[in-house]
Amino acid sequence: MSTLAAGLETHGDGSPFVRLEDVVRRSAAHDPEGTALIEPGRRVTFAELDASSNRFARALLADGVQPGDRVCHIGENSAAFFDVLYGAGKAGAIPVPMNFRLAPPEVLHIVEDVQPRVVVLGAGMEHHGAAIAAVPGVARVVTVEPADGLTDLSTWTSEQPATDPGIARDPEDTAVMFYTSGTTGRPKGIELTGVNVSSSLACPLSLVRFDRASVALAPVPFFHVTGFGLALMANLKGSALLMINPQGPADLLRVFQEYRVSHGVLVPTVIQFMLDLPESRTGDWSALRCLMYGGAPMPESVLRDATDVFGCDFIQGYGLTESTGGVAFLAPEDHRTTPETVHRLRSVGRVRGGNELRVIDPRTGADQPPGERGEVLVRGGNIMKRYWNRPEETAAAIDADGWLHTGDGGSLDADGYLYLHDRLKDMIVSGGENVYPAEVESVLTAHPGVAQVAVIGVPSDRWGESPMAIVVRSSGPEGAALDAAAVIGWARERLAHYKCPVDVAFVDALPLNASGKLLKARLREEFAGS
Structure with missing residues (x-):
């Protein structure tokens, strides 16, 4: 029986269902004096x-x-x-x-x-x-x-x-x-x-195993579906949710240990920051039972180090906001590898929770055989209702058969594990935050000194990737006076800082193909080495 099923009403298809607002109603009825928030x-x-x-x-x-x-x-x-x-x-x-x-x-x-x-x-x-x-x-x-x-x-x-x-x-x-x-x-x-929301909770709840003694921490903002999901799971299972926003990795280490956190969700970059601190090696991690991660690639070396230091279960989730969070999970048992299964640590896991997943050739729509790359499609109860007031974009994202076209490039192995290889939409993942180049480019082109601009992701030891702007100056005096500091400053007045370029290169022209399409792959080769 699903973790959600006990005592809950069912939806039309018989699946367990809990209204969002019923989460607190139920927990208050079952355990009124239990700790909800700390x-x-x-x-x-x-x-x-x-x-x-x-x-x-x-x-x-x-x-x-x-x-x-x-x-x-x-x-x-x-x-x-x-x-x-x-x-x-x-x-x-x-x-x-x-x-x-x-x-x-x-x-x-x-x-x-x-x-x-x-x-x-x-x-x-x-x-x-x-x-x-x-x-x-x-x-x-x-x-x-x-x-x-x-x-x-x-x-x-x-x-x-x-x-x-x-x-x-x-x-x-x-x-x-x-x-x-x-x-x-x-x-x-x-x-x-x-x-x-109900569909998205069922699978991770079965993997995470909360109870009323659990203390959960999501130093991931609740406007992210990942942090939101952890909060709902903790509330639904009667666990305590720690409402502290740590200020940096050292403070995060302190909070984990001082409050005896049992369950947490982090982006891989933050896990790396924690491991870089010597005090992580000497801390008391006996209360920690599970760390969930996602939102960016987790280097295998970092994952192995984290397993040695924290000694807890690890769960990776892959999904989108459009899929209400995770649709594929690398479960704790998947992290306990053998020489024959160690390659799975490079995957994001298998589809779970009643969802379906395909990898197709984006040109023909045909399913790709194991090992062949294509676009990742998902379908199931998790998939969003629609984009707000955007019927055309909704129709472009969800096809007539209910498949959500993620825009992510990946491949499946023979055992159904999903491996992500690229991002078809050119999205940059910086410290677990999604940065869309088109949004940054739109802001930068409004500067009178910018004639053209392309934004790409470049490797960053600290953030995984960071945005970089390649700029063609305008011909007027504003262009002549334009330097990197002015470009970055313009962006920081108008965008969240994680979206802003950390570096700027000036070129005479952007590379275009015969149809006038920007060749970002060439820019990545020159400036990002990829």
């Missing part, structure tokens, strides 16, 4: 979390929020995130976790696109308040920390009763929406239903 100096029980999200829901309803309206959260991982997540759901609204690392123009663009009724700003995000409040349709901007001219979250919700509104969304309704940058350079809203 913050510095404070413990939040499931009963308290259920009550505070009820008040948030009641405040939304009192403001006239209707089913299907959007409610945004912009801020670091905190208890307030769960009030928005579960409270919006209890009001029938759609919670939208947003990337707090974005520059103000990027934040404003998403707010204008999603058209929320209410926006909640976490600590340190108050500077977005005035611009967001001026967006048509935004009825209220709420801040976790008091700010002049904006609504204080505590005051706003404390006036409401802690009784559950009792609204139950349909399994096929949009339960949550994430934003991600598309290859066109425009952020896209990804609508995930209750069925999507």
